[in-house]
Amino acid sequence: MRAIESEYIFALTNTGSERALKLEVETMGLGWRLSYQRRGFVTFKKPSSNCYFSLCSLDHPLACARRLCLSLGKSATPEDAEGKIKLHPAYCGGPIHQVKFANRKMERMSGETLERPKTGDCIGTVVEFGPEEYWAGLHLHSPYLSPDPGGDSSIVMPEKSPSRAWLKLEEAVRFFDLDLSPKDIVVELGCAPGGVVLALLQRGISVIGVDPAQMAPVVLESAILERRYAPLDRPWFYHCCKPAALAGKRDLGKGVTWFMSDMNQSPAVVIKECERFCKMSPNICGVLITLKLTDLSQVVEKQQWFDGLSAIGFTHIRLQQLSVHHKEFTLLALR
Numbered sequence: 001m002r003a004i005e006s007e008y009i010f011a012l013t014n015t016g017s018e019r020a021l022k023l024e025v026e027t028m029g030l031g032w033r034l035s036y037q038r039r040g041f042v043t044f045k046k047p048s049s050n051c052y053f054s055l056c057s058l059d060h061p062l063a064c065a066r067r068l069c070l071s072l073g074k075s076a077t078p079e080d081a082e083g084k085i086k087l088h089p090a091y092c093g094g095p096i097h098q099v100k101f102a103n104r105k106m107e108r109m110s111g112e113t114l115e116r117p118k119t120g121d122c123i124g125t126v127v128e129f130g131p132e133e134y135w136a137g138l139h140l141h142s143p144y145l146s147p148d149p150g151g152d153s154s155i156v157m158p159e160k161s162p163s164r165a166w167l168k169l170e171e172a173v174r175f176f177d178l179d180l181s182p183k184d185i186v187v188e189l190g191c192a193p194g195g196v197v198l199a200l201l202q203r204g205i206s207v208i209g210v211d212p213a214q215m216a217p218v219v220l221e222s223a224i225l226e227r228r229y230a231p232l233d234r235p236w237f238y239h240c241c242k243p244a245a246l247a248g249k250r251d252l253g254k255g256v257t258w259f260m261s262d263m264n265q266s267p268a269v270v271i272k273e274c275e276r277f278c279k280m281s282p283n284i285c286g287v288l289i290t291l292k293l294t295d296l297s298q299v300v301e302k303q304q305w306f307d308g309l310s311a312i313g314f315t316h317i318r319l320q321q322l323s324v325h326h327k328e329f330t331l332l333a334l335r
C-alpha cells in the first residue's frame with residue numbers, strides 16, 4: 001500500500017472530552033497542533049512543515065479518542081465525502097462508516113451489527129455535522145480498535161439489567177474483542193447492584209462479586225452460598241459481601257482468570273487492590289477496570305496507571321473512553 005499522507009487528522013470523542021483529548025495529546029509530546037474543533041470532533045495539524053501524517057500516525061493509543069482518522073477534508077455533500085474516500089489510493093473497497101453529531105453526541109447512523117474488520121483493513125468514515133458539513137477520513141483496523149462506526153457499538157441494554165454497567169461491560173468486550181468464555185472465572189470489585197454480573201452470567205461466566213452493598217434479585221437467582229461448593233454444570237455468582245480490602249484467598253478459591261473493578265474509588269486504590277488480588281490468584285490473565293474520575297483531565301496521569309499494571313506483570317495495556325462513558329475510562333491489561 002502506498003504511504004498516504006495528509007496535513008490533518010481528526011479524532012471523534014465523547015461530548016465533553018475534547019479538552020481532555022487535547023491535554024492527552026500535549027502530555028504525550030506528539031507535537032500535533034490543534035486545528036478545527038467542534039463538539040465530539042477535534043482536528044490536529046501536522047507537527048512541522050516537512051512532517052506529514054500517514055495512516056501509521058494513527059497508531060498512538062489515545063484514551064479520549066473513540067476513532068482517529070487521517071483527514072481527507074471537508075465536503076458539502078455526503079456523496080462528495082464518500083467520493084474522496086473511494087478515490088483514495090489506500091482505499092480498497094472496505095466499509096465506509098457513517099457517523100453523525102446528533103442528540104448532543106457523536107453517534108453511528110445505522111444500528112446494524114457489522115462484521116469485525118481484519119487487522120490492516122482500510123476503513124472510511126464520513127462524519128456529518130449539518131446539511132453542508134461532511135468530513136471524510138480513513139483508518140486501518142488494528143487490535144484494540146472498535147470495529148464500529150465512530151466507536152459506537154449501539155448495543156442495547158436488556159430491561160432486566162439492574163444497572164448501566166451491563167452496557168459498559170458489553171461495549172468493552174466488543175471494542176477490544178475480548179476473549180471471555182465460560183471457562184473463565186471473574187472477580188469483580190464493586191459488583192452491586194449487578195449489571196456486570198448479569199452480563200457475565202449471560203455469557204456463561206461465573207463471578208465472585210465483592211461489594212458490601214445489596215445485589216439485585218435477577219443476579220441472586222444464580223447465587224451460591226459458599227464458594228467452595230461452586231457447581232461445575234452452570235454459571236454461578238458468589239457474593240463476597242464486604243469491602244474489597246477485607247476479601248481474602250478463601251473468598252476467591254481457585255481458578256480466577258479475570259480481575260474486574262467498578263468501584264467508585266481512585267485509580268491508585270483500584271490498582272493497589274488489583275495487585276493484591278493478582279497475588280492471591282496467580283491465574284489472573286486479564287484486567288478490566290472502569291476508572292471513575294472526578295475530572296477527565298486526570299487522563300494525563302495515565303502513565304502512572306500503566307506503570308502500576310506493568311509492575312504486576314501485564315504487557316498489553318490500553319486506556320479507552322467508550323461511547324457509553326461519562327467521566328469514566330476503561331483500563332484493560334492483558335498478560
Ligand SMILES: C[S@@+](CC[C@H](N)C(=O)[O-])C[C@H]1O[C@@H](n2cnc3c(N)ncnc32)[C@H](O)[C@@H]1O
Pocket residue numbers: 162163164165166189190191192193194195196197210211212213242243244245262263264265
Ligand atoms: C458504580 S457501582 C458498581 C456497579 C456494578 N458494577 C454493577 O454492575 O451494577 C459502585 C460500587 O462500588 C462499591 N464500592 C465502593 N467502594 C468499595 C470497596 N472498597 N469495596 C467494595 N466495593 C466498593 C459500592 O458499594 C458500589 O456498589
